[in-house]
Amino acid sequence: MLQVNDVTKHFKSSGGTVAAVDGVSFDIPNGRFASIVGSSGSGKSTLLSLLGALDAPSDGSIRVGDVEITKLSARKQVAYRRSRIGFVFQQYYLVPNLTALENVMLPLEFAGLRAKARRHRAAELLKQVGITGSKPGRRPGKLSGGEQQRVSIARALANSPELILADEPTGNLDSRNGRRIVRLLKELSRSEGTTVVVVTHDRSVAADTDMTLSMQDGRIVDGDPDPDEED
Numbered sequence: 001m002l003q004v005n006d007v008t009k010h011f012k013s014s015g016g017t018v019a020a021v022d023g024v025s026f027d028i029p030n031g032r033f034a035s036i037v038g039s040s041g042s043g044k045s046t047l048l049s050l051l052g053a054l055d056a057p058s059d060g061s062i063r064v065g066d067v068e069i070t071k072l073s074a075r076k077q078v079a080y081r082r083s084r085i086g087f088v089f090q091q092y093y094l095v096p097n098l099t100a101l102e103n104v105m106l107p108l109e110f111a112g113l114r115a116k117a118r119r120h121r122a123a124e125l126l127k128q129v130g131i132t133g134s135k136p137g138r139r140p141g142k143l144s145g146g147e148q149q150r151v152s153i154a155r156a157l158a159n160s161p162e163l164i165l166a167d168e169p170t171g172n173l174d175s176r177n178g179r180r181i182v183r184l185l186k187e188l189s190r191s192e193g194t195t196v197v198v199v200t201h202d203r204s205v206a207a208d209t210d211m212t213l214s215m216q217d218g219r220i221v222d223g224d225p226d227p228d229e230e231d
């Protein structure tokens with residue numbers, strides 16, 4: 001269970017203090033595929049970075065399973081992120097001069113696996129996301145956008161995280177490939193019992209998830225936050 005309790009994040013700016021996330025509370029049960037929607041500037045990315053312990057809230061608490069991540073020291077937060085959270089980003093962030101296989105092997109080094117075991121596990125993960133044949137041996141530049149996103153999902157799965165956080169994972173993909181990525185994330189949440197949280201602007205992506213949190217001005221609101229606004 002992911003438990004978010006009265007979380008606030010303030011930023012100081014020239015115009016004063018902005019509450020990017022403003023007293024947000026929600027629970028996401030294990031193995032659920034959840035989406036966060038809302039117009040630009042509503043606080044989605046800030047909330048996701050708080051869930052991933054990439055940033056600390058100004059107030060409130062976040063529990064992932066039995067760990068209150070907001071109480072961990074900075075060093076423990078790094079270890080926590082590496083071992084228990086998988087990140088997927090719009091821009092993939094694959095290392096360009098490593099092959100797909102080597103990119104997936106990278107986080108396994110932190111887990112202390114030997115090279116042969118890392119290679120084996122990375123190949124299995126790539127198979128699981130549909131990257132097979134000659135593709136694991138290719139560099140990211142020789143793969144399509146959808147394939148690169150699959151590699152980044154395999155990398156996110158490397159340490160068997162209990163939580164996958166994805167920020168606009170379909171943002172750079174056409175609708176067909178975007179749908180495939182969403183289907184893959186959904187399958188993973190089902191088969192692995194991994195909780196997946198996706199930030200998206202795309203209502204068809206949100207429609208495919210088990211639950212949707214709508215944000216407006218840093219708060220969670222009921223229903224569609226801004227039906228007329230497209231961004």
Ligand SMILES: Nc1ncnc2c1ncn2[C@@H]1O[C@H](COP(=O)(O)OP(=O)(O)OP(=O)(O)O)[C@@H](O)[C@H]1O
Nearest residue numbers: 011012013018020039040041042043044045046047
């Ligand atoms: N580091 C920061 N310093 C100051 N203000 C910030 C910072 N990060 C975000 N904000 C402000 O907090 C609010 C929420 O931003 P956030 O990026 O979370 O929105 P978002 O919903 O993810 O937007 P988008 O869909 O455009 O990515 C915005 O008003 C933004 O300007």
